[in-house]
Amino acid sequence: MSGDPKLERIAKGNALALCATGTWTASFAPVLERMVADAEKLAGGSQSIFIDVSEVAKLDTFGAWLIERLRRSLTQGAVEAQIAGLSANYSSLVDEVRRVRATPVIDTGAITITGMLEQIGRAVAGVAGTVAGLIDMLGAVLAACGRVLIHPRSLRLTSTVHHLEQVCWRAVPIVVLITFLIGCIIAQQGIFHFRRFGADLFVVDMLGVLVLREIGVLLVAIMVAGRSGSAYTAELGSMKMREEIDALRTMGFDPIEVLVLPRMLALVLALPILAFLGAMAALYGGGLVAWLYGGVEPEAFLLRLRDAISIDHFIVGIVKAPVMAAVIGIVACVEGLAVQGSAESLGQHTTSSVVKGIFFVIVMDGVFAIFFASIGM
């Protein structure tokens, strides 16, 4: 019953008659398209044109459309091509296809140099918009804070505690593990290189200052941006996609107060705690390596550490943590609320949440370094 499709020309005087046979379905589309393209060249000079489809065994939309395409291209001027021998089964399909407008919309997705330049220009101009968005969110969060201070009962305590568990308690193992390893590596490298100058013990100074002032908080902030910032963006983004945020608004709730503020508070509380734990883990790791690899006894390590660092170093480090947390939180929430309808947009905004979060954390660290240097801390 099914056979390879064929399109044959039958000579009938000055009439052009084409006879289609076999299976005209999607599976044979490449063959069919070639045959139709060949047959299209036969147009012209005939008084009447017929396409006989009575021998077609099976027809689907692809086949029907190709016959229709052939009919349209054979029709020239006054001579209209006719489809003949159409069985009752398929006549409605062919009628349906005949209603289709001929000109398909083709998009020009080609990448041009001007297009690329335009994109760069737009991206640069978009930076101002990004900064404005961040300041906007900062203002909204501060306003919500103000409202909460006036009416303390409007604080979502349960939600804040829930997020605190997510971003702080559950982050402790990975943060402690990574900072411990970084402490080990710093100590090992320090001992390895300082030994050549006989300055083994100074590794304690380096470790203490570096970990407490910079590495501890910076590393933890970067980890939190990757771990919790991305989660915030994805949560808010998928809520935005499913109109949950619009639903909140229509019920008279402020999404900033309900969704953003608890997350921000949790992050601002969590980061100093994690930074402290991280710093301790790094010092412990460094001390362990100094003892086992460098031969610095724990008592000597602690004594040296007490001389090397003051409370100032610790304060410089820990003061930065809540500020960095606020920056990460604001970036994550702005990106989350900017998600559009598609899964792709969710991915893009989650990516840029982490990228921008880490970028701003490092910029803030630089600003703090200049500030503390100028006040002599």
Added chain:
Amino acid sequence: MAGEIQNPIIRVRDITVQFGTTRVLDGLNLDVKRGEILGFVGPSGAGKSVLTRTIIGLVPKVAGRIEVFGVDLDASNTSQRRNVERRWGVLFQQGALFSSLTVRQNIQFPMREYLRVSQRLMDEITIAKLTMVGLKPEVAERFPSELSGGMIKRVALARALSLDPDLVFLDEPTSGLDPIGAGDFDELVRTLQRTLGLTVFMVTHDLDSLYTACDRIAVLGNGKIIAAGSIADMQASQHPWLRQYFHGKRARAVMG
């Protein structure tokens, strides 16, 4: 071929599906005949979508046998299964369009996977499918997030039909549409069934759809098919749920 005409296109035997300790489907039997539109009704939470998803293979079953196009889906190998999947189309309740692809790319996605067709023909067929489901060609370059609920259903139907399937599963196709839109959709399903010779398995809650579009109705209750037959059979049934369903206030309104 003659045998295939007589055999049901879907044959479900003694299907049992369980989530934890909850038995959703309990020894269910169902046949869907070639070329018919089967309306599938039942109370909310009775497992209509579960049965659909079980037949498609998205939900694992505890026991039973499912044959589609005469192929036992459990005993089939990968190529047989792909062959079956190529011949069916599924319209999900929420449309399930790929949100990062345009309408045109959504409809062409199965074609790219299964057929070797030129881009020109794919573009033309896309326009043809959009016309068939009652949309303008301009919609092709839009993203799903830029479409209305009714348009999403239509595009999803166009995607389900993109390979010219023999069988389509529609999961609540008219839910969320206004009555006029729903009526148009029923009409559309009927027209497409006639033109393309489709078999339609339609889960629905819409009484209008049952009256205007369906050839046969199957009713799910307590994990089994409690009744199957024409709309007249349903109205004559003495089953309490069916009596309430087909003789309730809304049913009377539909029947006029």
